[in-house]
Amino acid sequence: MSFYFTLNTGSSSVKFALYKAATEPELFISGIIERLGPHARLKMQTASEQIVEDLGHVDHAGAVASIFTRVEPHLKGKSVVGIGHRIVHGGNAFYKPTELTSEVVQELEQLIPLAPLHQPYSLATIRAAKQVFPGVLQIGCFDTAFHAGHTFPNDAFAIPRHFYEEGVRRYGFHGLSFDYICSELRREYPDIANGRLVIAHLGNGASMCAVEEGRSINASTSFSAVDGLPMGTRCGRLDPGVMLYLMQEKELSPEEIESIIYRRSGLLGLSEESSDMRVLEHSEELFAKQAINYYSYQIRREVGAMAASLEGIDALIFSAGVGENSARVRSNVCEPLEFLGITIDQEKNMANAPEIGTGRVRVLIIPTNEEQVIARAVAAACSKSQ
Ligand code: ADP
Numbered sequence: 001m002s003f004y005f006t007l008n009t010g011s012s013s014v015k016f017a018l019y020k021a022a023t024e025p026e027l028f029i030s031g032i033i034e035r036l037g038p039h040a041r042l043k044m045q046t047a048s049e050q051i052v053e054d055l056g057h058v059d060h061a062g063a064v065a066s067i068f069t070r071v072e073p074h075l076k077g078k079s080v081v082g083i084g085h086r087i088v089h090g091g092n093a094f095y096k097p098t099e100l101t102s103e104v105v106q107e108l109e110q111l112i113p114l115a116p117l118h119q120p121y122s123l124a125t126i127r128a129a130k131q132v133f134p135g136v137l138q139i140g141c142f143d144t145a146f147h148a149g150h151t152f153p154n155d156a157f158a159i160p161r162h163f164y165e166e167g168v169r170r171y172g173f174h175g176l177s178f179d180y181i182c183s184e185l186r187r188e189y190p191d192i193a194n195g196r197l198v199i200a201h202l203g204n205g206a207s208m209c210a211v212e213e214g215r216s217i218n219a220s221t222s223f224s225a226v227d228g229l230p231m232g233t234r235c236g237r238l239d240p241g242v243m244l245y246l247m248q249e250k251e252l253s254p255e256e257i258e259s260i261i262y263r264r265s266g267l268l269g270l271s272e273e274s275s276d277m278r279v280l281e282h283s284e285e286l287f288a289k290q291a292i293n294y295y296s297y298q299i300r301r302e303v304g305a306m307a308a309s310l311e312g313i314d315a316l317i318f319s320a321g322v323g324e325n326s327a328r329v330r331s332n333v334c335e336p337l338e339f340l341g342i343t344i345d346q347e348k349n350m351a352n353a354p355e356i357g358t359g360r361v362r363v364l365i366i367p368t369n370e371e372q373v374i375a376r377a378v379a380a381a382c383s384k385s386q
Helices: 060-075 104-109 117-130 161-165 176-187 240-248 253-262 266-271 277-282 286-310 320-325 327-340 346-352 372-385
Strands: 003-009 013-021 026-034 037-044 050-058 079-088 137-142 198-202 206-212 215-220 315-317 362-365
Touching: 003 060, 003 117, 003 372, 013 060, 013 372, 026 060, 026 372, 037 060, 037 327, 050 060, 060 079, 060 117, 060 320, 079 104, 079 117, 079 372, 117 137, 117 346, 176 206, 176 315, 176 372, 198 286, 198 320, 206 286, 215 286, 240 253, 266 277, 266 286, 277 286, 277 320, 286 327, 315 320, 327 346, 327 362
Parallel strands: 003 079, 079 137, 198 315, 315 362
Antiparallel strands: 003 013, 013 026, 026 037, 037 050, 198 206, 206 215
C-alpha cells in the first residue's frame, strides 16, 4: 500500500490530508496547521485519535516539514507516491491538473500579480514539499480550472479591450468544490447531473456557479475571489466608484483598501460582530440580522442571474459550512423564489436533509470535499506515470 498527500494552502493555514492510494482514494488522516506565524497550531485527525498541538513558530515554508514529522509514524514504512496541491490561480494556461515541474512553478510565479494574496503562499508550500519529498510526483489542481472555457460575455469586463488580452478576465474560483459537487451529482443524482444547475458554495469564502452538462458556464467570482457574493470578511460585488471614492476622497492606500475589502467587510463588516454565521444566527443585534438578510438576498439575486444565464434552472444545490448547515439562509434564499419553481419542505430544511425541494426545481444539500478532487487528480497522474 502507498499514500497520496494533499495540501491546501491558505493565507494563514495549510490544510492537509493523507489518502490510501486507489483510483478512488480513501481518506486516512486529515488536519490543519492554523495561525501560521509565531503561535502556529496543529490539529490532526487519525482513525483513532484527535491531536491538537501548539507548534511555536511555523511559517508556510516550514509547515510541510512539520506536517510530515507528525504524519510519518502513521505511514509504517509505506511511501507517499504523489502530492496534490490546491492552487488558487491557473491563469489562462492551466485548465487541468498539471505536474509541478520547475518550468511550471516558474510559470505560476508569473501569475502572482493576478492573485497576490494567495499565489505566493501556494508556491512556498510547493517549494517546501519538493524539498521534503524529493522525487515524488507533485500535481497542481487549480481553482480556476473548472471555469475555463466560459464564453466571452462571462469571461470579459467591459473595459478597454487590451486589458482582456493582458489577462484581466473573469476567471472564477472555488472550482475544486464545484467539480466535487458535480461528481457527487453524477453518482447520486444521475437524472439531473447534466441539467441546468445552480451551485452555491457558502463557506468563509462564498461563490456561485452555473453548470450545464457538467461544465461551468458562469461564476459569481471573477478576476479575484472578492467579487460576487458577500462572504465572511470579503465585500463581494462593489461599485468601482466606491474604490475611487476611498482612494481619492478618503485618501486610503491600496493596502488599506485591500484590508477593507478582503478582511473587514462581508458579514463581519455589516454586523460589526462576527464573520461566523453561527454567531450571527444566535445574535439579537439588529446589525447581525441585517447582515444575514443582505447575505441571503445577494445569494437569491445571484440565483436569478445564474438561472437567466442557463435559460432555466433544474436544480439548486447548497454546499460548504453555511450552505450545508444554515436552514435560515436556505429558507431566506428559497422562499421568495417560488416563481422560479423553487419551493422547500421546512422540516427537511431544518434537518439539513439531502433533498429539501418540493417543487419542479430539485433543491439539494451536498457536502463539499475539495481534498477528494485533489486526491483523485493525484491518483490519475500516478496511474499515467506508471
Ligand atoms: P471554509 O471556507 O473556511 O472551508 P466552511 O465551509 O467551514 O469554511 O464554512 C464556514 C462557515 O460556515 C462559517 O460562517 C460558519 O459559521 C458556517 N457554519 C458552520 N456550521 C454552521 C451551522 N451549524 N449553522 C450556521 N452556519 C454554520
